[in-house]
Amino acid sequence: MLGWLAPVAVLAALLLIWYACCVLHVFPSYALPTPLDVAKGFVEEIKAGRLMNDIISSLWRVVIGFSVSALLGVPAGLWLGQYALARKAFVPMLNFFRFLSPLAWIPFAILWFHIGDKPAIFLIFLAAFFPLVLATMSAVANIPSIYFRVARDYNYKGFALISKVTFPAVLPQIITALRVSYGIAWVVIVAAEMVGCQDGLGYGIWDGRNGLRLDIVVCYMLIIGILGMIMDRLLALLTKLPGVRWGYDR
Amino acid sequence: MKDALILDNVSHSYGNLQVLHEINLVVEKGEFVVLVGPSGCGKTTILNLLSGHTKPSSGSIKREGEIRTVYQQDGLFPWLTVSENISMGLNAIKDENARASQLKELFELIHLQGFEDHYPHQLSGGMKQRVELARALAGDSDILFMDEPFSALDYQTRIRLRRELIRLLAKRPRTVVFVTHDIEEAVQLADRVLVLGKRPASISKELHIPAAHPRDLTNVKMINATEEILKELGLQTPGDIDDIEFLGEDQSAKIISAKNNA
Numbered sequence: 418m419l420g421w422l423a424p425v426a427v428l429a430a431l432l433l434i435w436y437a438c439c440v441l442h443v444f445p446s447y448a449l450p451t452p453l454d455v456a457k458g459f460v461e462e463i464k465a466g467r468l469m470n471d472i473i474s475s476l477w478r479v480v481i482g483f484s485v486s487a488l489l490g491v492p493a494g495l496w497l498g499q500y501a502l503a504r505k506a507f508v509p510m511l512n513f514f515r516f517l518s519p520l521a522w523i524p525f526a527i528l529w530f531h532i533g534d535k536p537a538i539f540l541i542f543l544a545a546f547f548p549l550v551l552a553t554m555s556a557v558a559n560i561p562s563i564y565f566r567v568a569r570d571y572n573y574k575g576f577a578l579i580s581k582v583t584f585p586a587v588l589p590q591i592i593t594a595l596r597v598s599y600g601i602a603w604v605v606i607v608a609a610e611m612v613g614c615q616d617g618l619g620y621g622i623w624d625g626r627n628g629l630r631l632d633i634v635v636c637y638m639l640i641i642g643i644l645g646m647i648m649d650r651l652l653a654l655l656t657k658l659p660g661v662r663w664g665y666d667r
Numbered sequence: 668m669k670d671a672l673i674l675d676n677v678s679h680s681y682g683n684l685q686v687l688h689e690i691n692l693v694v695e696k697g698e699f700v701v702l703v704g705p706s707g708c709g710k711t712t713i714l715n716l717l718s719g720h721t722k723p724s725s726g727s728i729k730r731e732g733e734i735r736t737v738y739q740q741d742g743l744f745p746w747l748t749v750s751e752n753i754s755m756g757l758n759a760i761k762d763e764n765a766r767a768s769q770l771k772e773l774f775e776l777i778h779l780q781g782f783e784d785h786y787p788h789q790l791s792g793g794m795k796q797r798v799e800l801a802r803a804l805a806g807d808s809d810i811l812f813m814d815e816p817f818s819a820l821d822y823q824t825r826i827r828l829r830r831e832l833i834r835l836l837a838k839r840p841r842t843v844v845f846v847t848h849d850i851e852e853a854v855q856l857a858d859r860v861l862v863l864g865k866r867p868a869s870i871s872k873e874l875h876i877p878a879a880h881p882r883d884l885t886n887v888k889m890i891n892a893t894e895e896i897l898k899e900l901g902l903q904t905p906g907d908i909d910d911i912e913f914l915g916e917d918q919s920a921k922i923i924s925a926k927n928n929a
Contacts, residue, residue, distance in 0.1 A: 561741065563738055563741055563742055564744065566720065566736065566738075567736070567738075567742050567744070569720075570734065570735050570736055571735075571755045571756065571758060572758065582744070585744070585746035585747075586744075586746065588746065659748075659786070660746045660747075661746065662786065662788075663745035663746060663786055663787070663788045664745075666788055
């Protein structure tokens with residue numbers, strides 16, 4: 418009972434502080450909308466149909482960019498993890514790009530891919546790809562050697578070795594890496610859409626600011642946070658798969 | 668061919684550290700050989716050489732037949748169920764029905780019916796080792812290597828699993844090379860015990876134990892064999908108890924004096 422009530426109480430307190438700030442005019446009223454303003458703005462956006470359109474655009478971009486980075490990054494990590502020399506060769510480059518904010522690529526993204534879905538997908542890809550490769554790679558490099566000895570006794574070779582031993586041995590860590598890099602991707606989409614797109618949640622914030630409709634900006638902020646949480650819960654479902662439980666039940 | 672495994676004058680070094688010195692060993696088909704010796708004496712290295720996992724610095728090795736190894740722990744794939752783990756050993760059988768019936772028989776053999784869909788992390792240590800045994804004995808392998816397979820278990824489980832191993836081998840005979848530091852285990856299981864000395868190790872004693880199974884630990888033959896091995900390892904002296912030379916004592920004494928000097 419208390420466990421269920423506690424987060425609700427925290428949220429209520431947050432709302433109350435927000436409301437108090439509005440009533441006490443901590444910031445000028447044009448710079449801080451009240452909760453009621455936001456609720457009205459929300460209804461307005463729903464009726465106009467724009468919010469739904471922006472949600473779908475953003476989700477679409479993130480899903481595509483994130484999937485491409487997973488489909489390329491995980492196999493790349495599996496490969497790199499097996500060869501010490503390959504790791505030595507690629508790790509400095511991978512680390513460099515991991516620490517280079519994908520937002521630094523914005524000028525190129527726009528020049529190469531113009532305005533629309535493509536530059537945003539490109540930036541999402543860059544945001545998720547490098548952490549995924551690095552996490553998969555180090556997970557593979559740390560697989561206990563006993564699994565490979567056993568695999569040899571039972572004649573696992575080539576692709577069967579990778580798909581039936583290496584991959585399942587690191588799957589729990591890959592799922593964790595997917596959640597982390599999804600978090601990065603979702604943060605990046607907002608900034609990417611502010612400059613490279615004509616729609617999407619990030620663009621919605623930008624547009625709201627330009628029109629001084631901060632109630633709508635807050636609407637979009639709420640949606641971004643909630644959608645991020647929902648997507649993370651969905652990815653967390655992967656950790657419930659029976660074949661990966663061993664990686665978390667310790 | 669009668670000999671399953673041959674080590675011919677094998678020596679092995681890791682860098683400058685010589686671990687094994689001129690080991691000669693012939694294991695006959697169907698024989699149960701146990702290697703005993705202090706930890707770090709190179710017992711596991713011998714297994715790695717026999718399996719081909721490590722190449723010897725000098726000497727030659729012959730092996731005849733398919734090898735399976737049972738490890739001390741964590742040899743099961745944690746992402747597979749018990750049934751899937753055991754099925755690994757049945758990969759060579761292509762016929763679905765034959766596999767299914769083999770699998771069922773193996774579960775009955777290790778008394779783990781009802782645990783087919785459990786994962787290894789849901790089992791106790793003893794159950795896991797029984798699953799490892801079933802996996803290793805599944806199908807038609809010839810040679811079984813066991814690297815301290817019961818050492819991580821509690822005493823009672825260990826005794827029970829020794830009996831279980833003997834029972835399983837009676838149903839599915841294999842050539843066994845078993846490595847342990849547990850002398851009791853050695854005399855209870857082995858047809859032949861080989862005692863390894865200190866580094867660089869060579870076989871310092873060979874002991875045939877012709878007693879029938881099941882072997883009672885308190886049986887006179889077992890006690891005599893235990894005594895002989897203990898003597899060989901320098902762990903049994905007739906005189907004052909202070910005379911007992913523990914292996915590795917000189918090293919720990921050095922460490923203590925180094926600590927005191929620091």
